[in-house]
Amino acid sequence: MEQEVILSLENIHKSFDGQKALCGIDLTIYKGEFLTLLGPSGCGKTTTLRIIAGLESPDEGRVILGGTDVTDWEPNKRGVNTVFQSYALFPHMNVENNIAYGLKLRKVPKEEIKKQVEEMLELVQLPGFGERMPSQLSGGQRQRVAIARAIVNKPSVLLLDEPLGALDLQLRRQMQVELKRLQQKLGITFVYITHDQEEALNMSDRIGIMNQGKILQLGTPEEIYEHPKSRFAAQFIGQSNILKATVTGRDAAGNLTLSFGGGTILASGQGEPGEKVTLSLRTERVRYGREPRQGFTLSGQVKNNHYSGGMMRTVLTLPTGEELLVSGMGDGIEGRLPAGTQVHIGWDPACAVIVERGWPDEAE
Amino acid sequence: MRKKRTFLPETYVVLMLLLMYLPIFVVVAYSFNDTKLFHWAGFTFSWYQKLFHNQTIINAFFNSLKLAVLSSGLAAILGTMGAVGMAGRTFFGKGALEGLSTVPIMIPEIILGMAYLSFFSLLQVPFGMLTLVAAHTTFCVPYIFINVKASLQSLDPALGEAALDLGASRRRVFFDITAPLIFPSILSGSLLAFAMSMDDVVISFFVTGPETATLPLQVYSMLKMGVTPEINALCTVMLGTVFLLVAGARLFQSARKAKKGR
Numbered sequence: 001m002e003q004e005v006i007l008s009l010e011n012i013h014k015s016f017d018g019q020k021a022l023c024g025i026d027l028t029i030y031k032g033e034f035l036t037l038l039g040p041s042g043c044g045k046t047t048t049l050r051i052i053a054g055l056e057s058p059d060e061g062r063v064i065l066g067g068t069d070v071t072d073w074e075p076n077k078r079g080v081n082t083v084f085q086s087y088a089l090f091p092h093m094n095v096e097n098n099i100a101y102g103l104k105l106r107k108v109p110k111e112e113i114k115k116q117v118e119e120m121l122e123l124v125q126l127p128g129f130g131e132r133m134p135s136q137l138s139g140g141q142r143q144r145v146a147i148a149r150a151i152v153n154k155p156s157v158l159l160l161d162e163p164l165g166a167l168d169l170q171l172r173r174q175m176q177v178e179l180k181r182l183q184q185k186l187g188i189t190f191v192y193i194t195h196d197q198e199e200a201l202n203m204s205d206r207i208g209i210m211n212q213g214k215i216l217q218l219g220t221p222e223e224i225y226e227h228p229k230s231r232f233a234a235q236f237i238g239q240s241n242i243l244k245a246t247v248t249g250r251d252a253a254g255n256l257t258l259s260f261g262g263g264t265i266l267a268s269g270q271g272e273p274g275e276k277v278t279l280s281l282r283t284e285r286v287r288y289g290r291e292p293r294q295g296f297t298l299s300g301q302v303k304n305n306h307y308s309g310g311m312m313r314t315v316l317t318l319p320t321g322e323e324l325l326v327s328g329m330g331d332g333i334e335g336r337l338p339a340g341t342q343v344h345i346g347w348d349p350a351c352a353v354i355v356e357r358g359w360p361d362e363a364e
Numbered sequence: 365m366r367k368k369r370t371f372l373p374e375t376y377v378v379l380m381l382l383l384m385y386l387p388i389f390v391v392v393a394y395s396f397n398d399t400k401l402f403h404w405a406g407f408t409f410s411w412y413q414k415l416f417h418n419q420t421i422i423n424a425f426f427n428s429l430k431l432a433v434l435s436s437g438l439a440a441i442l443g444t445m446g447a448v449g450m451a452g453r454t455f456f457g458k459g460a461l462e463g464l465s466t467v468p469i470m471i472p473e474i475i476l477g478m479a480y481l482s483f484f485s486l487l488q489v490p491f492g493m494l495t496l497v498a499a500h501t502t503f504c505v506p507y508i509f510i511n512v513k514a515s516l517q518s519l520d521p522a523l524g525e526a527a528l529d530l531g532a533s534r535r536r537v538f539f540d541i542t543a544p545l546i547f548p549s550i551l552s553g554s555l556l557a558f559a560m561s562m563d564d565v566v567i568s569f570f571v572t573g574p575e576t577a578t579l580p581l582q583v584y585s586m587l588k589m590g591v592t593p594e595i596n597a598l599c600t601v602m603l604g605t606v607f608l609l610v611a612g613a614r615l616f617q618s619a620r621k622a623k624k625g626r
Contacts, residue, residue, distance in 0.1 A: 055525050076531045088522035092544045101540075102530035153530065 003030040006189050007052065007157050012061035014047055014213075021047045023213040025061070029157070029191060034183055036192045038200040039210035040236070045193045046085075048210070049159050052191065053082045066156055081150035082159040085166070087142045089134040095121070095145050096130035102153040120148040123182070140171045147182070157189045164199065176202055197237045201225065209233045225282075231355045234280035241286070241324050243279040243352070244359045247271035255349040261318035263298045267352035278356035283327040285351035288316060288343045296346035300324070302337050312336065316345060388603065395596035411597040421598065424582035428562055431493065431578060435500030436557040442501070443508030444550055448542070451516040462513070466506045476503060477570035484571060492573030499571045500564065504557035511553030515546045555613075 005028055012025040022044045029035050037045040050056040052063060054075035063071045070078050081102070089098050096117050103113045121127050124144035134142060143163060150158055163179075164172045180203050183190050194200055200207050201221045208218045209232070217229045228234035231242060245258035245265060255266040258277070267279055287296070303315040303323065314337075316324045324345065337343065395412070399405035415421060446465060450458065468476065480499045489495055519542070527537045565580045572581060586595055 053525075053529055055529070075525070075528045076533060080529075082526070082529045084522045084526055086520055086522050088520060088526035090523060090527070090541060101527065101532075105531040105536065149526075149530070 006031040006066060008064045010062045012051060012058045014058050020213055025215060027215060029189060032187050032189055033205045034190045034203060036194060036200040036204040036207045037210055038194060038197060038207050040195055043210040044213040045210050046161055049161055049193055053080055053159055054078050079156045080159055081153050081155040083146050083150050083163045085161045087146040089142055089145055091134055095132050098145055099149045099152055116152055120152045124148045139167055143175060151186060151188060157191060160190060160192045162193055209236065227353055228280050228355055231278060231360060234355050239283045239327060241281040241283060243281060245277055245279055247273055247275045247277060249273050261298050261322050262320045265297055266349035268350050269354040276359050277354045278359055279352045280355045281347060281352045283325045285347050286324055286326040287347055288326065288345040290343060292344040296344040298345040300343060300345055302339050302341045302343060304339050305336055391596050392600045394593055395600040397593060400593060411593040415594050415597045421582060424577050424579045427576050428579040431496050431500055432558045432561040434497045435504050435561050436554045438501040439504030439557050440508050440550055440554045443505045443553065444512050447509050447512035447516055465509050468503055469506045473566040477567040481570040491571060492576050495571040496568060496576060499567050500561045503567060504561060507557045508550060508553035511549045512546055515549035519545055
């Protein structure tokens, strides 16, 4: 795949009042891609975005935009625009003037501005809203105006800081689809910030998982979900069982064999016999049933079932006292087995992924 | 269960308003009384006629107006500059500096008046409009400073950042975004300052010159001869103006709110 780099961050460090906010961010963003920075609040994702926008300057490191070092440029000189979390619509200007603001600053002729504003309103599905004041709009409409105000300037990169955070669930889903449609239609590079994993998985071409000022893992949604490289990534996205196991060797099929939960389990990855490793196992990948099947190497009993709409969650107890959380419907879960039922448990070895060498501290 | 109806709350309100407005009502009534004495002798406009032909009072009124416009205007510029300069910045002693900028409101006027008097004497500035404007501007600044500071603090910093992000220079951000948004607070601060300057007696008393009696000073000196119905008429005119201004401001505000919608 031929990809042109539009933006790169090189070893960005930033502290606020001696508190490290970013510790060495390296990130390459390609033209036209939808990249999401995903992480809990305080992980540094907003700071990263503000450094790209030029609203903060890094203590160390460079920001390269379209091949030019813009680290020391004022935000008004960079060809990037931001959609702020609070929308930041100018309350004293109507929708039309809000959207036109960037164009006016660049001295675009009046008729041209009018035409482009009209087009933008059409694009964000708010035709005829030009005269309204921001206070007369609903949250979703403000959101659209904020997006229109940014993309009318045809930025090389559009930065979006949790743009859907203030909307209710239904509207958020609808806007996710719309944002993705806009991004594909316009071909603008999106750098998107969210703490909502579902949003990230739905919309992104690539996701960067951030925690404590670092990017822990960067990859496609599938890579991030199926092959988390850290315990944090495994637990932050989706639901995982974190297993503390010890490598025993390899089976005939080349899978890693480990001792865990009073039996032998299979996983993918590398390991020396006797080595302690931490595994992540997605809850929906666990299979169990009354009868043993191919690859069912553990046994245990059903502790309890939780029904939650489209999902059934079951807790299984292993002979050694460990518990496995299982989620899913139909396939693999043979109806609802009552608590206390003795079951056989297994999974596709590819689904158990080593996320850490050694075991996490007991204290954690 | 029905609650027993009590009229106590209404009584409180009526009592409060009565206490507040009874003396004022008396002044208004006497301004239309056809005698200089305290009994009611019939309705007349003659005191108003006399008032509007009293050149001393008219001069004093224009002195006061000029003084209030100049000093609240100058204070608006100084106070806004101070508040904008301090906003969004952190430096050692900022809190102390902000405190110092507002303390003059709490200093007794008599002390301020004496301070201005000795300061201007020391500099040998002739007493008159210049010293009045200087003194009034000084005590007006805090009203604007406090108002604008509060309004700047409630301003979403993302607004300025958004303008910057859209390509505005820092100067454009101030004139396009910050200034229009803090304008109402500059206006309300200035109106307050205007009112303060308009009715100031104590400070003006210390720094006025022979030619520049302000309206409150004029009223004060006329009172030494006794309360004349002419003064009552003057008070009534001023009261009427104040009520009109307040009502106008209210209407303006509710119209703005209605325009903002929902």
